[in-house]
Amino acid sequence: MPGIVILGAQWGDEGKGKATDLLASRTDYVVKFNGGNNAGHTVVVGDEKYALHLLPSGILTPGVVPVIGNGVVIDLEVLFDELEALSARGVDVSKLRISANAHIIADYHRTLDKVSERFLGKRSIGTTGRGIGPAYADKINRVGVRVQDLFDPSILRQKVEGSLDLKNHLLTKVYNRRQITVDEIVDDLQSYVERLRPMVGDTALELDQALDRGDIVVFEAGQATMLDIDHGTYPFVTSSSATAGGAATGSGVAPARLDRIIGIVKAYTTRVGSGPFPTELFDEWGERLRATGFEFGTTTGRPRRTGWYDSVITRYAARVNGVTDFVLTKLDVLTGIERIPVCVAYDVDGVRHDEMPVSQSDVHHATPIYEEFPGWTEDISGARTFDDLPKNAQDYVLALEAMSGSRISAIGVGPDREAIVVRHDLIEG
DSSP: OOEEEEEESSSSOSSHHHHHHHHHTTOSEEEEOSBOTTSOEEEEETTEEEEESSSOGGGGSTTOEEEEOTTBEEOHHHHHHHHHHHHHTTOOOTTOEEETTOEEOOHHHHHHHHHHHHHHGGGOOOOOSSSHHHHHHHHHTTOOOBGGGGGOHHHHHHHHHHHHHHHHHIIIIISOOOOOOHHHHHHHHHTTHHHHGGGEEOHHHHHHHHHHHTOOEEEEOSSOGGGOTTTSSTTSSOSSOOSHHHHHHTTTOOGGGEEEEEEEEESSEEEOSSSOOTTBOOSHHHHHHHHHTTOBOTTTOOBOEEEOEEHHHHHHHHHHHTOSEEEEEOGGGGTTOSEEEEEEEEEETTEEESSOOSSHHHHHHOEEEEEEEEOOOSOOTTOOSGGGSOHHHHHHHHHHHHHHSSEEEEEEOSSSTTOEEESSOTTTO
């Protein structure tokens, strides 16, 4: 049975949680393999809306084993707040598994994230201030604290001392902030140990054994392709691998075990934070997409930047991820627009680019080349088959499919869990 990767094909907030939840009823494991609580998934179940930040969205489906992989950075306060909130609403969270190799976000990571962003001023990245980047920096610098370290007080203290040694110089001498003591960090982290202990294990081994048994394992990316540390619009990116390759490194499962790559893409485009965005709208159309699509961050509440569909970045995402299927979300948001522009290429200083430019400067200065498609006025929220969609909506989907590099296998037509049109089975093809 397959290992299935679900990832964002734009700049995030495409609706990955809904797609993961769609598959979860037929899935045995759902694995979060990158990121932290710097991005959220909103999943609607009946009349209930759940905003998940750190936990895999599969945790909402009974019988599914949710896994936080080694590629994730974990804020323990957020983890337990989220678990307690779900438990209070009747969700069973007892099956959660956490990799012993996942790294921990400590209070000093959050502090450094916030003060360094302020220090950068107009050159700031637009981070969420939740300590994600500094925690990944410690991981790469080999001074990070891992989940397994919490169970050895001596090792934990040594690692916190080593990590704080330079950071306190930065905080006091550069940022004019108070010094952080080793004791306050160790005491805080140790307060979670007994609650954490039953959840922790060798999740890479557990997932490999699950695949050997024929279980279906879904790997769920945080953030999205264009925010990937290597393949996104650097430096305006996240600090982890949000592409399909990250599913292997962030879970410990071999690449050959990943059979299907599902890219989630909105029927238009959004992004949060700084960085290039060729199709961004600054007019009433941008406001309309934001209001109709309720484009505000699940985690931060920040208004999202909005723009028309960009087939250049979708083709790029299809290529770097090896996308086998796209799920197109929020098609209903476009209802009532008479003519719908789609970016088919970029113009950079008079030169047409059908593929993503190599140069960051070229992406920054790219002007979208648009084709327009006739819109529709009919309510599509009740559509459950492709034939239920108005002819113009069908033509729009087929046009995006032709220019996006892979087939569109499912289409979101509303916020409800059932509001989706399935053209091809996402597990069996």
